[in-house]
Amino acid sequence: xxxxxxxxxEVDVYLEVNDIAVVFGGVRAVDGVSIEFKGGAVNGLxxxxxxxxxxxLQVIAGSVHPAAGQVLLxxxxxxxxxxxxxxxxxLIRTFQTAKVFGRLSVIDxxxxxxxxxxxxxxxxALFRRRAWKQEEELAxxxxxxxxxxxxxxxxxxxxxxxxxxGQRRIVEYxxxxxxxxxxxLLDEPTVGLAPWVTERLLHDLRRLREQGLCIVIVxxxxxxxxxxxxxxxxxxxxxxxxxxxxxxxxxNRDVQDAYLGNQ
Amino acid sequence: MTFYLSTLxxxxxxxxxGTLSLNLQFGLGGIVNFALIIFEAAGAYAASLTSLGPSAQxxxxxxxxxxxxxxxxxLPLIAAGLAGGLLALVIGPAxxxxxxxxxxxxxxxxxxxxxxxxxxxxxxxxxxxxxxxxVPQPLYSNLHxxxxxYDWAYVGWATLLGVLGYGFCRWISMSPFGxxxxxxxxxxxxxxAVGKNQWGVRMQVFIIxxxxxxxxxxxxxxxxxxxxxxAWSYQETFxxxxxxxxxxxxNERGSLVGAFLxxxxxxxxxxxxxxxxxxxxxxxxxxxxxxxxxILILWMRPQGLLRERVDLRLAGDGRNIFSYLRPGRLxxxxxxNTSIGE
Amino acid sequence: MHIFLSxxxxxxxxxxILSIVSMGFSLQFGMTNVLNLAFGPLMSLGALIAFYLNxxxxxxxxxxxxxxxxxxxxxxxxxxxxxRTFARKGSRLFEMAIVSIAVGLVIxxxxxxxxxxxTYQFNFPLGSNHDIGGMTFTTTELIIILIAAVTIASLExxxxxxxxxxxxxxxxxxxxxxxxxxxRTERVLKLTWIISGVLCGLGGxxxxxxxxxxxxxxxxxxLPYVLTAVIVAGIGAIGYxxxxxxxxxxxxxVAGAYGAAAYNxxxxxxxxxxxxxxxxxxFFSELWERVEVTA
Numbered sequence: 001x002x003x004x005x006x007x008x009x010e011v012d013v014y015l016e017v018n019d020i021a022v023v024f025g026g027v028r029a030v031d032g033v034s035i036e037f038k039g040g041a042v043n044g045l046x047x048x049x050x051x052x053x054x055x056x057l058q059v060i061a062g063s064v065h066p067a068a069g070q071v072l073l074x075x076x077x078x079x080x081x082x083x084x085x086x087x088x089x090x091l092i093r094t095f096q097t098a099k100v101f102g103r104l105s106v107i108d109x110x111x112x113x114x115x116x117x118x119x120x121x122x123x124x125a126l127f128r129r130r131a132w133k134q135e136e137e138l139a140x141x142x143x144x145x146x147x148x149x150x151x152x153x154x155x156x157x158x159x160x161x162x163x164x165x166g167q168r169r170i171v172e173y174x175x176x177x178x179x180x181x182x183x184x185l186l187d188e189p190t191v192g193l194a195p196w197v198t199e200r201l202l203h204d205l206r207r208l209r210e211q212g213l214c215i216v217i218v219x220x221x222x223x224x225x226x227x228x229x230x231x232x233x234x235x236x237x238x239x240x241x242x243x244x245x246x247x248x249x250x251x252n253r254d255v256q257d258a259y260l261g262n263q
Numbered sequence: 264m265t266f267y268l269s270t271l272x273x274x275x276x277x278x279x280x281g282t283l284s285l286n287l288q289f290g291l292g293g294i295v296n297f298a299l300i301i302f303e304a305a306g307a308y309a310a311s312l313t314s315l316g317p318s319a320q321x322x323x324x325x326x327x328x329x330x331x332x333x334x335x336x337x338l339p340l341i342a343a344g345l346a347g348g349l350l351a352l353v354i355g356p357a358x359x360x361x362x363x364x365x366x367x368x369x370x371x372x373x374x375x376x377x378x379x380x381x382x383x384x385x386x387x388x389x390x391x392x393x394x395x396x397x398v399p400q401p402l403y404s405n406l407h408x409x410x411x412x413y414d415w416a417y418v419g420w421a422t423l424l425g426v427l428g429y430g431f432c433r434w435i436s437m438s439p440f441g442x443x444x445x446x447x448x449x450x451x452x453x454x455x456a457v458g459k460n461q462w463g464v465r466m467q468v469f470i471i472x473x474x475x476x477x478x479x480x481x482x483x484x485x486x487x488x489x490x491x492x493x494a495w496s497y498q499e500t501f502x503x504x505x506x507x508x509x510x511x512x513x514n515e516r517g518s519l520v521g522a523f524l525x526x527x528x529x530x531x532x533x534x535x536x537x538x539x540x541x542x543x544x545x546x547x548x549x550x551x552x553x554x555x556x557x558i559l560i561l562w563m564r565p566q567g568l569l570r571e572r573v574d575l576r577l578a579g580d581g582r583n584i585f586s587y588l589r590p591g592r593l594x595x596x597x598x599x600n601t602s603i604g605e
Numbered sequence: 606m607h608i609f610l611s612x613x614x615x616x617x618x619x620x621x622i623l624s625i626v627s628m629g630f631s632l633q634f635g636m637t638n639v640l641n642l643a644f645g646p647l648m649s650l651g652a653l654i655a656f657y658l659n660x661x662x663x664x665x666x667x668x669x670x671x672x673x674x675x676x677x678x679x680x681x682x683x684x685x686x687x688x689r690t691f692a693r694k695g696s697r698l699f700e701m702a703i704v705s706i707a708v709g710l711v712i713x714x715x716x717x718x719x720x721x722x723x724t725y726q727f728n729f730p731l732g733s734n735h736d737i738g739g740m741t742f743t744t745t746e747l748i749i750i751l752i753a754a755v756t757i758a759s760l761e762x763x764x765x766x767x768x769x770x771x772x773x774x775x776x777x778x779x780x781x782x783x784x785x786x787x788x789r790t791e792r793v794l795k796l797t798w799i800i801s802g803v804l805c806g807l808g809g810x811x812x813x814x815x816x817x818x819x820x821x822x823x824x825x826x827x828l829p830y831v832l833t834a835v836i837v838a839g840i841g842a843i844g845y846x847x848x849x850x851x852x853x854x855x856x857x858x859v860a861g862a863y864g865a866a867a868y869n870x871x872x873x874x875x876x877x878x879x880x881x882x883x884x885x886x887x888f889f890s891e892l893w894e895r896v897e898v899t900a
Contacts (some may be wrong), residue, residue, distance in 0.1 A: 178457075
């Protein structure tokens with residue numbers, strides 16, 4: 001069963017932020033940022049520390065309210081949506097420090113990711129057992145397939161709290177896949193990962209891209225950004241200072257200044 | 264002697280159901296419901312009001328309460344469950360929003376205190392501090408049994424309800440809904456990130472727990488026939504919390520074990536001992552043991568005696584509610600000392 | 606008008622007692638981030654010790670001091686053993702609250718066992734009546750108000766004009782940063798436990814004096830008022846806790862003067878609930894963002 005067959009999209013996803021401002025205790029962490037994130041592409045979001053990347057990501061994900069601006073998904077204004085509601089529209093994120101459900105097993109962690117499960121509703125859990133039992137079986141196979149891709153099928157029944165940092169990141173990523181994302185927001189997804197795991201992840205992202213997902217990735221490692229990003233947006237001091245493919249952006253004077261100035 | 268045993272048996276069911284409902288709310292749901300006892304109280308009062316009949320105000324025996332009706336068995340018990348659920352519906356939206364967990368605990372405690380004060384002081388509401396008495400035992404006149412046979416029949420009835428309650432809790436726990444609930448408990452933000460509605464899920468569990476607690480109060484009051492604020496002071500919730508933690512957070516069988524150890528062995532059984540020291544000394548010692556017990560358990564083994572199931576699938580695979588009564592087996596690595604969880 | 610004025614008079618005395626305890630609670634809450642629900646039982650402890658000493662011939666205000674010091678030491682002991690152990694384990698905030706409840710249970714019931722749950726009458730000379738601004742106070746009440754005023758003034762002075770105060774406020778805001786800046790946070794922590802315990806015990810004694818009776822539950826039933834004042838002020842706002850104490854006492858006394866006194870505690874708890882649900886950070890909070898526990 002091809003784990004990725006489920007995630008195919010027909011129409012390109014469209015994610016846009018307009019004029020976003022985020023203020024934290026008097027500091028403008030994000031100051032009038034507008035970006036179009038292309039579907040069917042990997043959009044990088046980079047910049048020196050304190051540039052406002054994570055704040056912007058949090059605004060897109062819905063965990064932080066912008067002081068101004070809008071977030072649009074497929075031309076629908078989702079600025080007032082909370083994180084759960086955005087997730088139900090396919091906007092799935094990961095966290096800078098990978099968050100897992102510590103007291104659940106690895107496989108259960110993945111299965112929680114599944115949206116619109118019949119068994120998720122209390123009434124259905126009680127009275128429509130056969131329906132959700134079947135769904136469970138299929139979902140379980142699917143999840144085991146995902147774990148196998150990352151050599152984690154032996155950890156399927158381990159409590160997530162016992163995983164290493166890198167393993168947690170994988171679990172978080174796979175959980176995001178289970179949620180059938182249309183937009184995938186990845187916050188430093190490769191930190192603590194072994195090289196072959198990173199390779200595997202990049203391979204995944206390329207396939208997801210082909211299937212029309214809009215992927216936004218916050219990263220620090222230049223090699224990775226060069227390898228995977230189609231578009232790179234550079235932020236510094238709360239503003240976007242450059243946008244384009246990797247080479248264009250690397251040659252940009254402002255970008256070089258921003259990075260050097262911060263060392 | 265058999266009177267003692269039958270009383271203990273009923274009390275065990277009552278403690279067990281109370282522990283199971285707190286385990287559902289706190290152990291699985293992460294809701295710090297320090298006010299659980301008032302849901303039992305709501306159920307007990309509802310069962311009383313619907314079997315006592317209208318208030319006989321003005322008579323010498325006059326208990327003054329605001330409403331009463333005489334319904335046949337088992338309607339008062341259903342009213343008890345409804346009362347618990349309704350109270351949860353009222354309290355839930357206010358107290359279950361996202362806030363610092365210790366503040367939420369303090370808020371629940373405050374709710375328990377204030378409800379206690381209101382019931383004790385409001386004239387003509389629920390007969391204040393004196394409480395309600397003379398609550399008829401269900402079907403007593405119809406069954407024509409001797410006192411002790413009736414008691415044992417009641418034990419059977421209570422046990423049946425207890426078994427159903429246990430199975431029901433496990434049924435919920437071992438479903439995708441239960442898994443989602445535990446995920447929200449473990450990490451709200453991550454759960455939201457995959458579309459789980461923390462408030463909705465928790466409210467449902469809060470209400471269900473309230474219903475179970477309400478029924479529990481009904482079972483108790485129909486056995487002992489009286490109910491007053493001294494029976495449901497805010498400390499009672501800590502007994503149930505202790506039972507949940509000792510037995511094993513998130514484990515329904517553990518809740519039974521905890522209810523037995525704390526409710527019966529520690530609290531109820533000693534009341535049948537001859538009086539030692541001055542009246543109330545045993546009481547104080549029991550509460551000291553509970554307090555010390557908390558500290559010890561939370562320090563040495565916060566996950567309790569029986570561990571929470573790691574995997575949804577590994578525990579029983581029944582076709583109906585009764586199959587959930589069979590214990591599940593744990594497999595896979597066991598975790599080291601964890602906290603009792605967020 | 607007379608009713609109102611006498612209510613104000615009562616409120617001033619109430620506020621005196623409440624501000625002592627609230628500031629103590631707030632000081633410790635701000636430093637450790639632990640909602641210490643054992644504070645109530647500790648109040649009773651201080652009062653009972655002072656009562657016992659007084660019954661055996663010790664001059665009341667010396668007895669009060671000794672009682673307060675005893676609670677200060679007890680508080681230090683609890684903080685350094687029990688609370689520290691759980692903080693080291695990484696216990697979450699509500700787990701610490703549960704632990705504090707457990708500690709309170711043990712102290713409460715130990716006192717119950719020792720005193721046989723007796724309620725003692727504090728037969729204490731009230732002194733003569735004094736009329737000030739239309740309100741009547743007994744000598745004892747004036748002494749209590751004086752004690753409170755001195756306590757508030759000293760605490761404010763220490764917090765804002767001494768290096769210790771700076772150290773306390775810095776450690777409360779960010780313990781790691783304070784440590785890195787050279788502040789001896791360990792010493793500051795110990796002093797915080799002691800000072801807050803002393804305030805707790807002192808408050809318990811004056812409470813018992815004003816009630817003229819004491820049993821082991823006296824502190825427990827008083828705790829909701831303390832929590833309300835502290836939460837209204839906001840975590841870390843120690844001085845404001847005294848102001849909140851006064852406003853709360855005023856509201857309660859005035860409402861009680863025109864209604865029934867039994868509803869006093871309900872008003873306090875009602876305000877507490879509203880605060881927790883509507884504006885948990887309080888009005889003058891300085892440390893709302895902290896999530897970790899320091900002990």
